[in-house]
Amino acid sequence: MTVVVGYLPTAPGHAALDAAILEAERRGTDLMVVQPRPRRQPSPEAGTDVDIAQERLSRAGVRYELREPAHDSDPADVILDTAREHQAELIVLGIRKRSPVGKIIMASTAQRVLLESPCPVLCVKAVYD
Template identity: 50%
Template sequence: MSIVVGYLPTPAGRAALRASIGEAKLRSSKLVIVQAPAPKQRFGRPAEQESPAASAEDQELLAESGIDHELVSVHPDSDPADAILDACERVTAELLVIGTRKRTPVGKLIMAPTTQRILLEATCPVLCVKAGYTVDD
């Protein structure tokens, strides 16, 4: 079986990746990393920026972990929720890991559509990790 993680090189995505590496080690599972396109600007607020340095650090973390993994890139015109849910179905995921971030009061009323779909439609357990999550060795 495999663990699927929805990933972007953002604080929430990086937290999800760290948590999924830990879970993959615990379960001796393969890791399937679904790298979604950058979030679009919403409600007049800029989207959370990706950091190339963060992406390089994440690649190094993944390489150092020794975890068997597969990277699945999502086309920018595709729905990230579809890609993540499809990956879960394809590999018969035992766990799905996604990152979450703090929301504004208005944002709390309307959950991000991708997160909402994943939570409602995933056929495996979903672990939501807050952006500030760190691993204690």
């Protein structure tokens, strides 16, 4: 069994990664980190999003695997497929507040994962000052 986390280098993404690390430690299981590839190449001097996630994961000491789908992949599909493929016992997502117009215009990855998930889903919010 495994814990799957949808990760983006945002405040909700960092909160999801931290919660997923804690859940993987608590459950004594592996962690699958689904992180979309960046749309543009970062400068060589700057750390990449993958580096940031790997640093956090290495410090935690949990066994993990990074899955980097192509930027044109649907994140909800990738998260759900990964959960099914690895028989996940939990999916962790970072969520944020959206405006009423944003809810109408854009489909929510979190909403799709919640409705179609084969296992429980833990949604976490970032702590804002």
